[in-house]
Structure formats: C-alpha cells, structure tokens
Amino acid sequence: MFPASAGAEPSPGRYLRDEGSGTLYKRGRLLGEGTFGRCYQVTEVTSGRLYAAKVIPRARLAAAGTGHRVERERELQSRLRHRHIVRLHGHFADGGHLYLLLELCSRGSLADTVRARGRLTEPEVRYYLRQLLSGLRYLHGHGLVHRDLKLSNFLLTERMRVKIGDLGLAGRAAPPGRRWGYTALTGHAPFEARRRAELYRRIRSARYPLPPQLSPRARALIARMLHPEPAARPSPEAALGHPFLTQGFTPRTLPPCACHSVPIFVGQEPLRRILRGIWRGCGCVPAPPQRTRARISTEENLY
Structure with a gap:
C-alpha cells in the first residue's frame, strides 16, 4: 500500500x-x-x-x-x-x-465523443466494440473482471484505437455460470427513471427504450447483453461471434474528426480507398445536437 x-x-x-x-x-x-x-x-x-x-x-x-x-x-x-x-x-x-x-490517450474518452456527437453510428460501434471485447477477453483470461465498464474508461489514442483504463475496481472473475454485462449505441443509458425504486424495477424487468433506427442485429445484441439473468448474457467470445459484429460493415480505422462529427462511410472497401484522401481531410458531416438529461442513470454507457 x-x-x-x-x-x-x-x-x-x-x-x-x-x-x-x-x-x-x-x-x-x-x-x-x-x-x-x-x-x-x-x-x-x-x-x-x-x-x-x-x-x-x-x-x-x-x-x-x-x-x-x-x-x-x-x-x-x-x-x-x-x-x-x-x-x-x-x-x-x-x-x-x-x-x-x-500510456497517453490523447483523443479523450468515448464519453467525450458521445457528449460532442450525441450518439455513434453502428459501424463505429462495431469498430470500438471489437477492440473492447478483445481487451475484456484478455482480462477474463487472466481471471479478472473490470467492474467499472463505462464510456469515460474507454480511452482513444492518437490513432483512434480504443483502450480500457481505470482498473482500480477490477476483481477476480465471476463464478461459473455468471456473465458480466457489457453495453455499447443510442446516446443515453439503457435504464433511466426519476426515482431509484423505479430504476431498479426497470433493470429487473429489462424495460428500456430502443430508437427506431437501430438494425435488427443491434437490437438482438442489446437484448442479449441486457438480459435480466446474468448467465444468459454473452461472454466476450460469444459477443465477438454475434451477427451484429460479424455481418455488418466495420471500418478499418476512423478519422480523428469522428471525435466530434459523423464520419462518411462507404460500404465497399474499394470505394473507401478512393475517398480516403477526402476522409483524411476530415470529410465529415455535422452531428445533431445532444439533448440534456437530468435523470437517474445506471451508468454513462451507451447501449
């Protein structure tokens, strides 16, 4: 000590x-x-x-x-x-x-990005979530769980790679049969209420809003991750194999302007190469303003 x-x-x-x-x-x-x-x-x-x-x-x-x-x-x-x-x-x-x-992560945290952007696109979530699940799988392989997974602890390097920080609450892995939840998509926490008792009821009953723009694969992954029974939630390995992460377009990298603006994506890689010069020049479109919230929230994560 x-x-x-x-x-x-x-x-x-x-x-x-x-x-x-x-x-x-x-x-x-x-x-x-x-x-x-x-x-x-x-x-x-x-x-x-x-x-x-x-x-x-x-x-x-x-x-x-x-x-x-x-x-x-x-x-x-x-x-x-x-x-x-x-x-x-x-x-x-x-x-x-x-x-x-x-290690210096000069681009701030994903919490900073969400505050500036309001929400992330699904390709970006796949990009970040794959990296985060890789780091979590490494921790679990060493018999550890983080226990404080939130956007402010997901840090971005100069090259826009994401890293898990703040291991002060990390502990030994959960016993067999349990799964620790991970969340990551809409711009607000999954469970919110004005009173704490109502917040707990929503968590136990898995009552949370989903915006209409989410894809079916994203909805399915969210339902798995927020399942009321811990044993029913996916491990990092299972999450990495979910169709949301394996079947959708995932960028190989992101431009620095993605910290504050929505990047332009092209679904096919050859076309992305053609636009790379424009992309590096921060070919982005403005993000919609984020609404302020004054509610009790389980965490500052996205889902």
Missing part, C-alpha cells in the same frame, strides 16, 4: 521529478479530473516522450478504500500487456503527490 499523509492538498509543480531514477517531467495540459485526482499530459524532458500522469494527492490516499484502489490499479496495470488496455509505464511519489505514468 502507498503511504498516506494528512493535510492540505498541494498543487503539482510545473516540473515533476522521480527522485528514484532522477527523471524529470514537464507538466502539460489537463486531460481530465476524477474522484482521486487529476490527469495531465507530461513530457519526459530528456527524451521528449509523452505520457498521461495521474496525479493523486497524498491526503486523498488516507480516505477509506482510496489507497487500496490506487494500489490495485498500479499492481494490475504494471503486469497487464494488451493493445487495448492502457499501459502503466511507472510510478513515483514526492512529498505531496503520487504519480502514475500511463
């Missing part, structure tokens, strides 16, 4: 030094803020390498469960190696903060 100390929470300096190795990092732009601290882009001064530094005040580590969760995240991410899981490069501490040096 990391040591903790009480007192006020000092701000990190412009330069961060790992006293153990002598490495100096320059703090850059703020990437985000979470429960335990802030995340900044940092540059290793000697090499110019870029990282995401999760900066956690020591005072917060004294809170019940916080230190254990941070230590859990550090321990897991230091030994997991997968192209769709955020990699931990190292950690160090000073008098005021603990620093976790993580």
